[in-house]
Amino acid sequence: MRQLFLFSLLLISGTTAVAQSQVRGLVVDSTTRKPLMEATVSLLSARDSSVVTFMITNGEGAFAFNKVTAGNYRILITYVGYRNKSKRISVSPDKPTLDAGTFELMTQAVDLHEVVVKQEAPPITIKQDTVEFNANSFKTQPNAMVESMLKKLPGVEVDRDGTIKAQGQEVKKVLVDGKPFFGDDPKMATRNLPADIIDKVQLVDQQSDQAQFTGIDDGNRNKAINLVTKKEKRKGYFGQQTIGAGPNETDDMRYAARLNLNRFNGEQQISIIGQANNVNSQGFTGQSIFGGGAGLGANFGGGGIIVADGRGGRSGGGFGGSSNAITRTLAGGLNYRNAWGKKADLSASYFLNDLHTITDQQSRRQYALPDTSYQVNQNSTSRNQTSSHRFNVRFTYQLDSLTTLRIEPGFTVQNSLFQSLNQSQTLTSDAVGTGGPVDSTNLINTSLTRYNSTGNGISGNNNALLMRKFKRKGRTLSLNWNTAVNNQRTDGINQSTNEFFGQTGGRNQNINQRNEQTSKSVTNTVNLAYTEPLSLSKSLEFHYNYSLNRNTSDRTVNNYDESTGTYSAFNPALSNNFVNTYQTNRVGSTLQTKRLKYTYALGFDVQQASLRSDNRTTDTELRKNFTNVLPNAVFTYTFSKSRTLRLNYRSQTHAPSVSQLQPVPDNTNPLNIRLGNPNLKQEFTHTVSLNYNNFQQTTFRSVFAMLNASQTSNKIVNATSFNKQGAQTTQPVNTNGYYNMNGFLTIGRRIQPLKANVNLTSHVNFNRGVSLVNSQTNRSQNWTLSQGARMNSNFNEKLEFGLSGNISYQTALYSLQSSQNTEFFNKSLSGDLYYQLPFRLVVTTDITYNNYSGKSAGSVQNFALWNVALARQFFRNKQGELRLQVYDLLNQNRSINRNVTETYTEETTSRVLNRYFLLTFTYNLRRFGSGPQARPDRGPSYQPRDLQRPGRLN
Template identity: 25%
Template sequence: MKFRLMLLGLLMSLGAMAQKVNVRGALIGSDQAGLEMANILVLNPDDSSMVTYGFSNSEGQFRFQLEGNKQYLFKFSYLGYKPQELLVVLNSEDRDLGKIPLEEDSELLQQVEVVEEMPIVVSGDTISYKADAFTTGEEKKLEDVIEKLPGFEIDEDGQVKVEGKTVEKVLVEGKEFFDGDSKVATKNIPADAIDKVQVLRNYEEISPLQGLSSDDRIALNIKLKEGKKNLWFGDAEAKVGDPERYYAHGNAFYYSPKASFNFIGDLNNIGQAAFTARDYFRFSGGFRNLSSRSGFNFNFAQDDLGIPLGLNNRADEVTGRFGAANFSYSPKKNLTLSGFVIGSDNVVSSPYTTSRTYIGLDSIGGGVEQLTTENYQHSTAALAKFSVTYEPSKETYLNYDVFLKVSDQLNTSRLYSSFSDFNFSNNLGTQEAKRPWSIQQNLEFFRNQGENVFAVELQHSRKYQDPRFAMQSQQQPFGQPFVFLDTNMYRLVQTREVLSESLEGRASYYWVLNGNNHFEFNLGTVYNTQDYDNRLAEGEVSDAVEFANPLLQNTVDFSLLDGFGGLHYKTKLGKLTFRPGVNFHYYQVKDFQAGTEDVRDYQVLLPDALLRYEFSSSKGLDLRYNMSAQFNDVNQIMDGVILRSYNSLFTGNDSLDFARVHNVSLFYRDFNLFNFTTLFAGVNYSRSLDPINNAVQYIGLQQVFSPINANGYNENLSGFGSWSKKFKYIRLESRVNLNYSTVNNEVNGRTNVNNTFSKNYSGEIGTNFKKWPNIELQYRYSQNDYSGARSNSVYTNHSPSVEVTAVIASDFVLRADYSYNNYGNPGSTRTVYDFLNASLEYQKQDSKWLFSIQALNLLNTTFIREDALSANLISTTAYNVLPRYLLFGVRYDL
């Protein structure tokens, strides 16, 4: 009986397919040329409901498959042309509508009314996606909406990519949302408030620079539904579970033409830190990097502790607290005040085990360390920004920003280290602590003078770092230059202070010859200073006694001056854009230490070029080249000795030269709305001459690192590709990422080459039904090949996964996801671990209340694995993860 029903259903489907007819045509302009990316809407003339929609291809052609023996109303629209309607009566045969001319119209706003109903609207450099056309109703946040849009993806760090490029800013109703950070936006903006997601290509917020910039930046603008404007909206959610698990999260938003206010709060211990240390370091205040735009890179030491950032569920315990507020207010049409405040507090307890293969250590009898770590991290951070933007006209732009960052970081570890080849073991304890802060100011002025543009940009930053490292060891950790007084328990305390200040200025003049040609002249300077002090002592933190050896006490005054001038020319020849340029730099580097001043001068030419070919508005190819000069900061050139870790030291090198880096990239995009296929691919190659790498010298089982200008050069070749295709209810995606790098250094005085080859492949198929369960199947494969000296390792991971979302009886939503991992070194024992999560939600239609039950890590998986390569070791680590737990929750929509 079931077979007969299936056969009958199949025959009925075939019958329905047989009644379909093909309708084709072409849209042309006044010059008889095809109009690419024109909007086409097909309606039922009886009730004006939408039947389907589409776009014309590069030749203006379109094609639809419609049910025969019916009539349809076609609506055509294109930016700069009058909209047109055409009533088409179909019989059972295919129909060719021929060439359909559109009439030019300067009243561009008319297009908005015609295409308002379309799921996708193309208007110049703006592509608008109507959220309801791509969602199925069970989406919670913006990230759930974005993942269903063609050409979009969200990476592991929560950053949004569109057409293969990272989104630089996220706006809501044209106003920046928390500095434009895409992760904060995607995790917090409610899905049911979103009307449209707009992609702003060639984004430039500075009006005088529009049409002159070649950065090809991408931003997103979120348009809200009418019912969400001029009133507060958001949600509040709370969950509790056993054993002693809790989650609380709340959002509140307000948007009006003059003002916007956003509040976010989060408190949980289920491994979902709303704001991690990695997020803290990523926030830059949105400042334009003046020095790197001219080819100068100055590598300031980072504030991280060298520990895994953003562990989330890779821990036994994770407690996160987060609060943030954002505002924008325009008292006048030409004046905008905006800013935000973010505060976070994260506590992570993370035991893990690591197997480390030391490159080159096998030359003295062995090189594998087994390391067991019990780690505790506590990180408190605060960020604040205030901005004033004044635009009295389209010709003038004035902006001032001040950005403050402060944090308090603590990392405590208990370690057990063993080398079986040497019959050696040691119990250790370490503590790393920092309270860094920084304040940055930015002033920008841009002014149109006729067709030309004059600009002045100034930036000032002041940064303080005070890393402290303390350790105790049962075994003597280091030999000379250390002379220990206590040989029962070895205790070391290291304190460092670095005060950095930077002043940057740049003046630019854009000489516009015509709409297709202009010159850009710029002059500028960068002045960096750093005061460095390092002290090493023996004993407890409270009563440590400094070592007498001057190598263990170091004070340095460092400065770097960069004066530069640049010339660029941009021309557009039909579909080809060419922008060659060159920057001339004069560098002066000074350092004063141990009573001696060292001064060095450099003169460097740094060329760059852009070649862009637009096959069409949706297909293009970019070729970029640039040469940069890379300098390191005071931490690399100080002559003293510092503790790097429990078993390694670091000594600087005041004779370091700068490195020259050549970079070439090729990027291809094909965003085809005619058949809903996207293809993005890119290749990047960089070569560093006189690269600054760390040499390592083994003294027993201890290591001494020192930066050198390595012989030869470092190379990095990477490539990526992304393909997706959307059918009515099915979407297909595939991605590939490849990266090959070569790093030259020295191990025990001998030249060493470290090679890394990483491969990542993924394929995905998903459904997008409105009334049926939706499923997403994915398969990922990753492989990392590491080699150096006589050490070689290969790690692979096979990871299939499945996600299911089902609406049950209209009021219940069931969600479940399962992922499987088969990890290991080919030819050796494999490690298998998997995760299963599930939830059930209940919400009556039109109710503001939602109730849920959620189970995480149902299989009670205990650990996951990762691998990595550094200057002298290959490591694989097993991290403990949060155990199985159950949560009961309630949510209220404001």
């Protein structure tokens, strides 16, 4: 903790030992000699014209840059209506003050229709709900992908698996020039587009299409990123092709091949991607229609808290991605986008993938119950093969000057094959922690389970949005209809041998069953909204929402009949046909007021909901009706162009899923029987969130903060019961007393002597929950505190490096059994280096060191993941590269997880990729022509239609 604090302090304070000088000057009119106030003065690096700092002149036309380190610079003066003027200067340590002299600007008399004002853009610009980063201020290695750039942005975090978090919230969508790129998969853009074609990265609190159109903020926002490409890169060909192979520690060969080809021609964009590898590298997000993961296998673990994870790491070429398994990937796709005339715009994509995943895990699970405790040791192996086809289309048509229709259909077809083998031992409390031999005197039970299954399914959705403006400004009418369908079928064989021990003797249980399950879900949602302007600053919206969700789940289980050798013995206790229907009608209004500095909206809805559960197997029916008042409020205050504050309050309901309602046991894991509860009620949640953004353009300091708090009534949690033989039954129930709070703070600044961006990031999360264990109430409190520091430097054209550190403290407290309380630390340090050697040689390396410890059955563990690569660049523009890289040079890579639930703590280790060598050749295609002239409203920094401020969707 102390080392990280000192490291953070060193980064944020900069280097005070470097000699620094003041640079000052004066800006005047060349004719009148009068000073020019508020002229923009930029201090640029003479080497590459990157922005060092900038400011505006005062009332006397003077400017002064303080603490400028020795070096060569260029001063650029820009002022509307005048010609730009620049001057080269040299700052030396022996001159504490440098007078750059007087800059005389000449007026520029030209036709206003031909004026193009260009100005060095600041690194960060805040525009209401958009934070815009200038890509030139966050440079990356040559031929790097967008993901590398995102890692350098303040307030943005990128996990090893490519998941993006911005200001503490996960980014669900990444657009390219305001339009989808291979649907809504963020990784398709960040891992397949080069960083050098990006002009700006816009981080947006994106509202729904309907809210953007009406101009009424309903508080429903999602984090999205829009990548604005450079104007000169919008016409041409570009891409990256890679092929490579190499040995690893076993006899298997590692291989990786990649195809990436893009053709941009103004509004028309065509992209083709393909990849094949067995090094856990995926340029996309794996999506399953079976409800996460394979969706077909036994559930032997629990969710929880990740303590340490050195599973991933990518050096240079980007192979060796993050996973607690070993994955073989075959994938390819096509993305097309074009504007058809002035009225129509089409985006469409097709993507297919075939994934083969091997997972080997060992876990130690420690139960602490009100009257006893015991330990479960498990070894599990699974093989999962999934193939899927994804289609996405978005079509926008301008019916007339006031009416727009947008249709967005998409669907996925998927097939899966799953196999698993699980072995477990449950030990008595006397044997826990002894480390002694396991024998019949301390065993409670043993289990050996084989589960094999196949599955297929199709999921689809369609969103249709009709938007109509009227002649009176602010009067709108919109209709949104969304349909979602998910149909799946699985067929599995469950074979299990369980042996139970006790004082009166043991008993054996053998299970050999076939289960078939068919699930169908259809959801239709219609939302109608009408807005009426009451004055120049006030608008009133009336809206109506109707939603109908129908779920059908038919599960049939047959026991193995030894006399016939088939699965023909019907098991009525485990079979069930269940239908669940959830219908809501909601009506309400929102009053919004806009002022110069602030905007607020107050809404009030009334919702009537009905829940109908039909158990066709037992011929019983359950009906429930709910009436809720749903208030909401949004307040936004703009202190300045670069400082904003937003406060949001929402209330909402959540209905239980069909799997939570269906009253049939799931014995896929015979020692953990899962049972539905048809008496569940809907959840009701209140959420308050606060967001603050601040960037000081003259000092390059940034502050991004978020605080979110929620309270849920009738929270759906698990009630778990255990018998004396160690078997458990889990069933969802409603409880009260659930609270959650999480916060995020990032402070960033620029250290000019190192040409580095520094960010300090703090996280806090608190969770208070209530569960039931053996019919007794268990209250839990979980805290997570973490502090991180990161520095990225583009020191010069040859050297780029980064340093980061993070420490987290996590604790879990339980009212039912204090011996279950736990706390632990996780510390990590990482660094990466890019350096150009003579003869076009490049060395890259990255290393991550992990250390975790705490109150647990395991001991302190340390390990490091070190990747090294040496590359030789070819051709005139260095478009070709031959690279030799070593993944996990120290052969220490591992995956360690710590799970904490209401009934147990668990440590899990997984088999991961270890040391291998890879020799690859990469060719980067870059062939750009003179791009089409940008439209007047579509310059390099335009705000795309999808992300415009409310009320300006065309």
